Amino acid sequence: MTEKKNRSMIQRRLIPSYIFLTIVSFISVFPLYWMVTAATNKSVDVARGKIFFGNYLMENWQRLNQLQDLGGAMKNSFIYAIVQTVLALFICSLAGYGFELYHDKQKDLLFSILLLAMMVPGVATMIPLFKIMVKLGFLNTVWGFMLPGISTPFLIMMFRQNSRNFPIDIMEAARIDGLGEVQIFFQMYLPVMKATYAAAAVITFMNAWNAYLWPRVIMTDQKAQTMPMLIANLAAGYTIDYGVLMLGVLFCSIPTMVIFFILQKQFTEGITGAVK
């Protein structure tokens, strides 16, 4: 009896928390809900403040495809983001693994030097990087897009921190079994670190997909443009068609949302490891 009473008292004391969290949740979700409804409405109705679903989706869809090469930009964004994610995960996990499991004084020093790159802002390197990419002929290519983003101190640090949980005994046992160092990485480390890879994949894919400043610099050809560039173009005119714009924004948001929902659990776990 007292147990039950106690519990209901706890819940009653939590009422302010519930109210606060509900308000914050509503504010967080509403603009996204509104984006989805706006994509199905006529521009004038959107401006008038309609917040329910309409039946103008097909018209917006046709207009969007007339104005911009939606398929092309989606394809570009997917290719750039996937290539960048795969390479970044490979390169940074190799480094994180090396820094943690083979660590000695020199490697620790090198690691702290690499961490300094965290302080280097993208805007400061964009002009020299642009010149490098021009020289290499990488303008409007996936190389130009992803090369600056496949080795980041943040990812290396994340893999290094999470590698602490990797049991060294496994390595010793594998060596006795005659496995080479590279084999140990692929056969032992990779499968054990799945959660970290998932988290790193979410972070890298989202960053690559959402990148805007660097693609705007490096993608001078309309054909090479990414989704964020496409929707920015939609909003650049004097009269904005809100229905069409929000449909574009929706397409730009779907991939990252889907990935987030699928990998949410792994993402949180990966972050937890990085914070420890």
Add this chain to the structure above:
Amino acid sequence: MKKQGKSVTAKQERAGWMFLIPATILIFIMSFYPIIQALLTSFKTGSSANMQWAKPLTYNYTRMFSDKLFMRSVTNTFLYLIIQVPIMLILAILLAQLLNNRDLKFRGLFRTCVFLPCATALVSYSLIFKSLFATQGLINSILQGLHLTSTNINFLGTAWTAKMVIIIALIWRWTGYNMVFYLAGLQGIEYSVYEAAKIDGANGWKTFWHITVPLLRPTIIMTFIMSINGTLQLFDESVNLTAGGPANSTITMSHYIYNNSFGQGVANFGYASAMSFFVFILVAILAIINLKVGDTRD
């Protein structure tokens, strides 16, 4: 570790270094080399094809400090930083604290909702907020529907309201992101500490200030550095939400640097590099201060 140290053979030693080489080379070419180049370019003038050393060498830097528009972009960026970062981080810690309570129901649902804005692209949410706060937009419709205002407010056409919209948008987009780090940090704290505090009669605020905040200090410092870093480099919001306007009143440093290098037909790489090196110095100073502050009580 000792056991491993003894058995490290030359082959393993080599493998260890091999693992680091790709990442190290890339960081040197893609971060360290360009920042040195940026410093060198900042002492030059002329168009991108034929650049010459500036006379005097510090020409771009003197120009920078007397450039009213650049100074405005610095003030704007710092205004966003000073107002937005503290509000966002306090809100994020508060939410994490509330969501860490095991008696709370629907924790997963609340967490997902609060984190959801982070799944949108910076350009996407900028455009969503631009549309919401448009003169003919939903916010104006709601305000008039509630009879709070009688005419449409030109949110993005007035300097101070445009700044407010940027700050609100930033808080909306990033609070959940920071909250995830705090939640992760809180899960590292033994839950029994909270139970003990409860038994000792500490109320919510007391536990928040005396247990949560001190124990989360490393995480707070990390998120603080990340937020400062991000805010100093604000670009997407300034370009897409307000286009720097009205009359450049919301323009950020990165936006102005971009305009001087790749936008608006001018390619003033020397001047842009000087300004971007200034941003680098700011980021570095603030990061070092943060690390120092973070170290003192350990």
